Amino acid sequence: MSSIPSITIVGLGSGGEDQLTLGILKTLERSSLRFARTADHPAIADLATRGIVFESFDRIYESNDSFEAVYEAIASELLNVAANNPSTPVVYAVPGHPMVAERAVQLLRERAPADNIALTILGGESFLDQAFTRLGFDPIEGFQLLDAAGLSREHLRPRLHTVIGQVYDAFTASEVKLTLMGVYPDDHEVVVAQALGIRNQESIHTIPLHELDRLDAYGNLTLVYVPASSDERLLRRSFERLHEIVQILRSPNGCPWDREQTHLSIRRHFIEETFEAIEAIDLDDPDGMKEEFGDVILQVLLHSQMEEETGAFDVYDVLAELNDKLIFRHPHVFGGENAQDAEEALANWEQMKAEEKKRKGQAERLSILDDLPKDLPALPSAHKIQKKASGVGFDWPDLSGVFDKIEEELQELREAASNESPERQKDELGDLLFAVVNASRFLKADPEEALAGTNRKFAERFRYIEEQLRIRGKSFEQTDLIEMEAWWQEAKTHGSR
Numbered sequence: 001m002s003s004i005p006s007i008t009i010v011g012l013g014s015g016g017e018d019q020l021t022l023g024i025l026k027t028l029e030r031s032s033l034r035f036a037r038t039a040d041h042p043a044i045a046d047l048a049t050r051g052i053v054f055e056s057f058d059r060i061y062e063s064n065d066s067f068e069a070v071y072e073a074i075a076s077e078l079l080n081v082a083a084n085n086p087s088t089p090v091v092y093a094v095p096g097h098p099m100v101a102e103r104a105v106q107l108l109r110e111r112a113p114a115d116n117i118a119l120t121i122l123g124g125e126s127f128l129d130q131a132f133t134r135l136g137f138d139p140i141e142g143f144q145l146l147d148a149a150g151l152s153r154e155h156l157r158p159r160l161h162t163v164i165g166q167v168y169d170a171f172t173a174s175e176v177k178l179t180l181m182g183v184y185p186d187d188h189e190v191v192v193a194q195a196l197g198i199r200n201q202e203s204i205h206t207i208p209l210h211e212l213d214r215l216d217a218y219g220n221l222t223l224v225y226v227p228a229s230s231d232e233r234l235l236r237r238s239f240e241r242l243h244e245i246v247q248i249l250r251s252p253n254g255c256p257w258d259r260e261q262t263h264l265s266i267r268r269h270f271i272e273e274t275f276e277a278i279e280a281i282d283l284d285d286p287d288g289m290k291e292e293f294g295d296v297i298l299q300v301l302l303h304s305q306m307e308e309e310t311g312a313f314d315v316y317d318v319l320a321e322l323n324d325k326l327i328f329r330h331p332h333v334f335g336g337e338n339a340q341d342a343e344e345a346l347a348n349w350e351q352m353k354a355e356e357k358k359r360k361g362q363a364e365r366l367s368i369l370d371d372l373p374k375d376l377p378a379l380p381s382a383h384k385i386q387k388k389a390s391g392v393g394f395d396w397p398d399l400s401g402v403f404d405k406i407e408e409e410l411q412e413l414r415e416a417a418s419n420e421s422p423e424r425q426k427d428e429l430g431d432l433l434f435a436v437v438n439a440s441r442f443l444k445a446d447p448e449e450a451l452a453g454t455n456r457k458f459a460e461r462f463r464y465i466e467e468q469l470r471i472r473g474k475s476f477e478q479t480d481l482i483e484m485e486a487w488w489q490e491a492k493t494h495g496s497r
Contacts, residue, residue: 005082005117007090009105011097011124012036014221015198017046019125027122028052031091033081037074037104040220041095042198054093067103067149075107082117095220097126101147101165127223128163130197134204135225137161142228148172153182158234164224167192174213176224183237184226186210191225194218243315246301250309263303270299282452368392380448382437390441399442406435464491 008027013019020043028034029052036044036054038061044054057074064070082090098105098121105121112119132139142160148167156162156179167173180190187208192215195201205215212224235241249258273295280288304315327334368388372381389395396402409432416428440447465487469479 003087005086005090005115006120007078007082007092007108007112007117008120008122009092009094009098009108010122011126012041012043012093012095013125014096014127014130014196015125016042017050019043019197021122021124024122024124027091028093031089033085033088033090034093035078035081035091036093037095037102038220042201044093071104071107074104075111078104078108079111079115079117083115095127097123097128099123100126100128100145127165127196127221131163131193131223131225134196134202135191135193137227148176148224151176151179153179156180156183158183158226158229158231158238161228162226164226166220167218167222167224168220169218170213170215173215173218173222173224177209177212180209180212180226184209184234188226188234191227193223193225195221196223242297242301243305246298246305247308250302250305258302261302261306263306266299266302270296270303273299278452282449282456377448379433379437379451380446382434383441383447386434386438386441396438396442399439402435402438402442406432406439409435461488461491464488464494 008031010024010027012024017025028047029050034052034054036056038058039054039056040058044056047053057070057077060070060073060077064073078090078092092104092108094102094105096102108119128139128145137143139161142157144155144157144160144162146155146162146164148164149172151164164176167176180188184190187210189206190209190212192205192207192212194203194217196204198221201221207215232241249255252259273292277289277292277296280292300318301315304313304318308314368391369385372384372388376384386395396405409428413425413428413432416425420428437447440450465484468487468490469475
């Protein structure tokens with residue numbers, strides 16, 4: 001009867017042999033095929049005095065350019081050794097606990113069953129056990145373990161005790177520092193710990209964050225600890241904190257004005273804040289954008305909070321819907337499709353938008369114009385209507401046809417202005433404006449942006465006229481059109497455009 005190949009993974013703990021369990025020690029003694037991820041561990045030297053020696057995979061680290069390649073090579077070699085030695089258990093020893101920050105172990109768990117290799121994992125004391133003891137915090141208060149290599153600002157939660165492991169070198173420490181500075185002030189105190197629990201090697205230093213990458217030594221036993229904090233200043237960049245603030249404002253103990261508001265009562269604020277944000281964009285005003293974008297987000301939070309109070313949805317449902325939509329409508333980014341340019345990407349968007357509506361079971365449109373927002377201002381609405389019609393081939397062949405149409409509508413407006421009713425004149429004016437919007441579309445210029453730019457240009461030049469009047473101590477009643485036109489031309493010359 002043939003034996004089943006097997007691999008037993010054991011944890012060496014974070015210190016010497018004293019941290020090994022009796023079961024792990026017996027497993028090591030019984031095996032003749034022992035491998036260690038690295039020989040750079042205190043227990044390896046201690047066990048050698050007992051005649052328990054290992055083949056180290058340090059050689060694999062030296063011959064590969066990436067950690068993922070190292071872990072793939074380790075897993076492959078262990079599986080191969082086990083398959084070729086079915087009667088001899090293979091033992092793989094790793095620092096700490098096998099299920100904490102050991103990618104090769106995860107690969108073995110994924111691949112061993114398919115190779116018909118039995119896998120056993122014997123836990124050891126992880127560096128976290130020492131962290132809880134030596135750094136003095138209780139993980140039940142809220143705790144997260146993060147990998148320095150994949151650390152991002154989205155991971156950071158100041159209200160949780162945070163341990164960042166695998167801070168191998170100064171470069172990694174610098175990356176960790178920059179990420180932490182996205183949430184914490186430069187002088188926020190952090191703890192750098194090295195070789196926790198290992199006699200004569202342990203060091204624990206509390207330093208300001210900005211010094212994190214200026215220490216003398218780093219290594220595979222270096223970690224960074226950021227204690228949990230209830231300081232609300234650390235939460236000011238948090239979306240969760242914003243949600244919490246809006247909840248408080250709408251609560252029985254919150255703001256009387258906010259509590260009284262409804263979707264309808266603050267509808268106009270949404271419109272006003274949006275236009276103020278657009279103005280900041282038009283003025284290329286970063287400080288203004290920062291403030292006005294926040295005001296727009298507040299409107300989203302307020303309306304979402306109202307629905308949360310009824311149990312319909314909350315703002316996190318809004319985010320989930322948006323995330324799903326962005327991924328689904330960008331198959332050329334998140335899927336297997338490609339887009340060579342912006343126009344092709346837009347075509348993908350429209351195609352996936354239609355597919356999305358089918359999946360949601362929304363009724364098929366009777367008209368391609370049915371999904372246009374009914375409250376959209378007339379100028380952008382005209383632009384969207386024309387784009388929809390153009391999408392199915394109802395369009396001028398080129399810009400010359402558009403210019404001909406503009407001239408035709410201008411002539412009709414002239415005729416209406418001389419002998420037609422006010423209602424007819426308004427109709428003809430609308431036709432002319434619609435034709436001009438067509439020109440903007442062919443020129444790939446947004447008509448709203450174009451008109452907004454002209455409005456700003458006119459206002460700047462008109463203010464120049466007002467300034468000239470103030471300089472001369474005159475009023476509009478004391479000047480004439482000829483003089484004002486001269487100043488208008490000056491404004492153009494001076495670059496007020």
